[in-house]
Every structure is written in C-alpha cells, then in structure tokens.
Amino acid sequence: MVTLKLLHMYSNMLDLYGDNGNVEILKYRCRLRGIELEMAQHFIGDKDTDFENQDIIYFGGGADVEQQLLVNDLLSYRENIKSAYKNGVFLFMICGGYQLMGQYYKDSNDKKIEGLGLFDYYTIASTNKRCRCIGNVILESNLNGENYRVIGFENHGGQTKGVKTPFGKVLYGNGNEFKSEADGYMEKNVIATYLHGPLLSKNPKVADYIISYTMSRKTGSVFVPQPVNDKFEEECRKQLFERIL
Numbered sequence: 001m002v003t004l005k006l007l008h009m010y011s012n013m014l015d016l017y018g019d020n021g022n023v024e025i026l027k028y029r030c031r032l033r034g035i036e037l038e039m040a041q042h043f044i045g046d047k048d049t050d051f052e053n054q055d056i057i058y059f060g061g062g063a064d065v066e067q068q069l070l071v072n073d074l075l076s077y078r079e080n081i082k083s084a085y086k087n088g089v090f091l092f093m094i095c096g097g098y099q100l101m102g103q104y105y106k107d108s109n110d111k112k113i114e115g116l117g118l119f120d121y122y123t124i125a126s127t128n129k130r131c132r133c134i135g136n137v138i139l140e141s142n143l144n145g146e147n148y149r150v151i152g153f154e155n156h157g158g159q160t161k162g163v164k165t166p167f168g169k170v171l172y173g174n175g176n177e178f179k180s181e182a183d184g185y186m187e188k189n190v191i192a193t194y195l196h197g198p199l200l201s202k203n204p205k206v207a208d209y210i211i212s213y214t215m216s217r218k219t220g221s222v223f224v225p226q227p228v229n230d231k232f233e234e235e236c237r238k239q240l241f242e243r244i245l
C-alpha cells in the first residue's frame with residue numbers, strides 16, 4: 001500500500017466553516033483507492049516539523065485575529081515551505097491560508113500582515129467592516145483538461161489582487177474581489193481558494209485531482225484514481241446548482 005503524507009497547519013486555529021473536514025475527505029477518498037493518508041500536525045511553537053518529506057501541506061481558513069497570532073511562527077518557516085513547494089509538494093489553502101501565502105494582507109484596521117511571499121498576489125480588506133463577500137459561490141475550474149463546476153461558500157472582507165492564474169472562473173458569487181470574474185490561485189501543485197464548505201465534500205473531483213497529482217509525483221508514473229460511486233455527491237451537487245443558478 002502506498003502512503004501519502006499530509007501536513008495540517010494550525011488545525012486548532014484555521015478551521016472556519018468546517019475546513020478541517022477537507023482532510024477527512026482526502027483520507028476517505030484515498031482509502032477507497034487503497035492509499036493510506038498519514039497525517040501530521042504543525043502548531044505554534046513546534047520546532048521539529050518536517051516540511052520537506054510531505055506530499056501535501058494544508059492550510060484552512062481563519063479570521064484576522066488568527067492570522068495575526070500565527071504569522072510570526074509561519075514566517076519562521078518561510079524557507080522550509082518555499083523549498084517544499086519548489087520540490088513539488090502540493091499546497092492546498094483555504095481563505096486565510098490562501099491570503100497568507102501572498103505578499104501581504106492589510107486588514108480592515110489598515111494593519112499590514114506580512115505574507116509568506118510565495119506568490120505575487122496581495123490582499124487588502126475594506127475599512128468598512130460590513131463590506132464583505134458573503135454567500136454561495138460557483139466556479140468553473142479546469143482540472144487536468146476537464147472543465148468542472150466547483151461550489152462552496154465565501155465570507156471574507158479581504159480583496160485579493162494580482163492573481164495571474166486563478167483556480168476558477170466565477171459563475172455565481174464574488175470570488176477574489178467584489179464581483180470578481182475569478183476566484184483563488186492555481187498552479188500544477190497549488191490550489192488556493194476562498195471557498196469553504198468544506199470544499200472537498202461538495203467537489204469530489206477536486207479531491208481526486210490532488211490525489212492524482214500527489215500519487216503521480218510519489219510513484220513516478222501517471223496515476224488516474226479508480227472511479228468510485230459518487231451518486232450521492234452528484235445528486236447533492238445537482239440540487240445545489242439548480243437552487244443557486
């Protein structure tokens with residue numbers, strides 16, 4: 001049995017709207033294919049975290065206060081995470097985790113939080129705390145050449161700018177900015193998005209994209225996940241799309 005390794009960052013702080021559930025979905029869908037997902041945690045103050053020997057590094061979403069509390073710890077591992085990313089480790093990030101990978105985040109009080117600087121984008125929140133992107137979102141995302149509709153929930157004041165390769169085209173909702181045409185950021189080994197839910201429970205093909213990439217990198221040959229029975233998930237998705245669109 002092949003074992004994939006996932007490092008879950010700050011799970012006690014970055015868990016808005018059930019974001020920790022994304023890890024459970026990955027574990028479940030790996031198990032259906034006979035793959036073991038081994039999980040490790042990183043918390044503030046941990047000194048011996050192994051970033052290099054991972055297959056996935058995951059950040060959930062958190063509000064401004066959580067970002068301010070953890071950012072100094074995160075920045076101390078800038079080079080470790082940067083090296084892991086450059087070596088092909090998959091980075092999966094939701095909302096606050098997404099913002100922290102950019103150049104900086106300026107909150108609604110005009111306080112600037114330094115980001116990890118892995119990517120060129122940056123985020124600025126409106127000084128009007130009532131001015132937020134809230135509600136359901138539907139995207140069209142390209143996963144290995146196939147267009148796939150992605151659904152989730154957003155609640156963020158930050159407006160993320162300077163994204164060159166978004167996760168998806170917005171069909172409904174806001175995305176990176178108010179009335180934006182795109183949400184998130186994507187590379188071959190990166191998915192970052194504002195979508196909560198948790199994201200993977202509503203979008204099983206996104207989970208399978210991550211599994212396909214990480215298994216292909218691990219084994220050295222193209223891995224196509226064996227199809228599983230997603231009838232229940234697809235029925236739920238159908239109803240949500242009909243209700244929202």
